[in-house]
Amino acid sequence: MTASTAGTADRDRRDAPPPALRFPKRRGAELAMLVAAVLIPVYGYVEVGLATSGTVPPGAAGYGAGLGALALLAHVAVRLRAAYADPLLLPIAVLLNGLGLVFIYRLDLATPDDEAAPTQLVWSALGVLLFTAVVVLLRDHRVLQRYAYLGVAVALVLMVVPIFFPAVNGAKIWIRFAGFSFQPGEFAKILLAVFFAAYLAANRHALAYTGRRLGKLQFPTGRVLGPIVAIWLVSVGVLVLERDLGTSLLFFGLFVVLLYVATGRLGWIAVGLLLAGVGAVVVGSLEPHVHSRVEAWLHPFASIEAGEGPGQLAQCLFAFASGGALGTGLGQGHSVLIGFAAKSDFILATAGEELGLAGLAAVFLLYTLLSARGLRAGLALRDSFGRLLAIGLASLVALQVFVIAGGVTGLIPLTGMAMPFLAQGGSSVVTNWIIVALLIRMSDSARRPRPQRAETGVIAAVPDSPGGGSRPDGGRPDTAPPDRDRAHGARPDGGRPDRGRPGNTPSGDGQPRDPRQEDERP
Template sequence: MTAVETPEATLEPRVRRPLRLAELWLLMLAVAAGVGAFALVGMSISDALPTHFWFESLALVVLALVAHVVVRIRAPFASQTILPAAVLLNGVGLAMILRIQESGARGAAGADVVRNTQWSALGVVLACLVLWFLKDHRSLRKLTYTAMFASLVLLALPLVPGIGRSINGARIWIHLGGFSMQPAEFAKITLTVFFAGYLVSNRDTLALAGPKVLGLQLPRIRDLGPILLVWAASLAVLVFQRDLGTSLLLFGIFVAMLYLATQRFSWVLIGLLLFAGGAVLAAEVFPHVSQRMTGWLHAFDPAVFNARGGSGQLVAGLFGMANGGLFGTGWGQGFPYLVPFSFSDFIYTSLAEELGLTGMLAILLVFLILVERGLRTAITVRDGFGKLLAGGLAFTIALQTFVVVGGVTRLIPLTGLTLPFMAQGGSSLLSNWIIVAILLRVSDSALRPSTLPVRGQVGQGRIAPADGEHPGVGNADGEHPGTAPIQVVPPRVGGDL
């Protein structure tokens, strides 16, 4: 068999797998930060290691190593900063939950670090399974409309009598077999898959058709159908489930992915106008939305502060952050447990009090690195579906982080969403670890060198568009045309940081 006839399958082993040493070192630092925080919590509160120190530390080390090995085997060319960033955020979040639980305060009764560690372990296991069995992210495109159906089912489950539950006024939970879960956390993933598959097939129509008014390329009326449908679905979540955060998240993901697919600012403007109009209407018609708006605008008004469901929790969080100052009170030295739900919805204010403004910015920087790696993956990957999928998932983490941090700092109204990887909650941990796994898979595809026969000889390289070719999202099917000239770019064997 000549070199030209050699099948690609026989060439794949010749691509040397990177050692991923950078990821290993970063994981060691991430685990050390978590274990160190566990120890500081106990030493500050009782001058001894906390009750669950060895369990938490061993669990964090094992989970990080298992995830690293699976990534090393199944996605060796993926970005080497995505996994350490997720482990660092998860570890610091567990340390804060442990700190609140160890305080023994009445307001800390719901904190359960052991249970949250178990959910973290299950999330890492699910991420490893996704990496192991999802060999090519493009296979998800075949599930475009299946993902749409699954999304509708997941969003409707909390409304089903018998399994749906209302907690704190929001009907976003289901209870099955003694376990509670938020289906909307998984719907954000399936919706992103659906949006990516739908938009990669219809982006030419959305981007090119329609009149131009005042410098903006407006869509045709019939092309507004999908965005109006998603707008109606997000308002339905807001009205029937009383969940402002999920409504904002779902609609924001779709508008962001529309912009990624079409590069038309008019879609963003239309989306913002539609959501703003819907939010104003909901604030006038529905009491629970009006209550959130009043608590945001008049947080320090005594009548609002003392009202049931008023701004007391928000103001307590603000005072906690003020108490933290620039460098914080230190692990175990503050009073974060005075804020209701300090281990879930308000965990960011708890971290801000004990780590200070410096710690807040460091945590936001880690989130920024995670999102930047996702967007970099979207830029690098060569198929249109992968670009939209990675960009949508990265924006999901970015938007959820902004909504949570903006809510507790009173930049925007409180929404009830949880901070990814850090807040107590099984559904959030599972869904966000699945997002990490998909980003790693797409990143591996983007950075993996392709093995191609070049001029009668076996060569290794990465397919790139020739000079003058558009390196964007490809043709209408999301792939580069097979007739395009091919250049071979030398592979980056060491992976990408």
């Protein structure tokens, strides 16, 4: 591996037979999409006012200006500190958050005693501020790897503390303090994702290549099984002690997903599904709160037949059905009939009723796009930790959307969780802004051309340089010497040589490769 200057790198790129793909910054595109992402919710806000009272709501200009200012702040932060970040992430987040505010404002009009939109706007502002802080202050995501164990300790504390606070509507997931309340489980999500990514990045080979083979599946040994079982116990503990089915499902799902991505062992999936199945059946039949949820899922109209009126899931289904293909129009539905938690857990019903299947599908696609761009950033990253973290956060969003949307549509048992960005809930909106900030940071790392980074020295503060080694052969990844996968003779992905994109392996910046961090090249 020879050291080379930036100039050489540039020349190499020009000379390389497949011209190196250089990601444009695309900040202009992001700004254009942001304008749309602000204008659409403002239009929705006006539409709500016109539909309900026939007049443009008095706060329309202020609301638009506020949302626009927040979007601009985030955009400037990204432009200055993460110029190569994926241009889709921020507009999607702004659009979803804006739509959420419209839905909550719309439901506020139907429940005059309980105004939630102003508070949600404050939390959204806080979320954007934290987003900005993360983008500005966190120069390299790999710093997080160092604090993984501290993070998981904090996460466990956060998850345990609500047990000592009174249950709110059946679930002990809240901390109430001095008039404020928040769900620590939401923040714990990020910390756990960081820990999982760090743990698996460090141990994935041990997990992948040791163990007992049983038929076609290879099962892990007891030693490495320990942490997995520990996580499973934590999930079940959360479920039993806090009666929070959704978070439990999410944590466990996240861990199984990352385990599979890190090791490629289907045996893990088998073990995971088995454990999840056992846990679900046992808890579902023994724990009364969860049991009632399962019953409500199986028989959503049982309460109607019993003459007690429709339950929440039935009301939710009514709302979706009422929307039809095109929806009733903003402000013209009656999803408020769902009653309790209409603005949080059941916010999707408002989207389904007033925007119809078309609007609901659009919202699903926004989440899909957000998640897909996260996965893409993960694929493009060169370090295992970053890759697993990006994939983990992207999966977190996707799984959470599925668990909630599946729950409110009766596909799976209903669990109380907040729809990312849409639902009322400060902890949730702040957490999701941080997730998007981390994805922005990582997609910036993934797309940023190496030499430029070396020149600007942005990364200088970080001890382990992310730069790839220079490639004498013009960037063909197969020849990368320190490839542990090959050394072991069995690649987790089935032994096929990785076909990297040329753009991801430009001529190096002269830093020696660190095999612990860059053991695989895309």
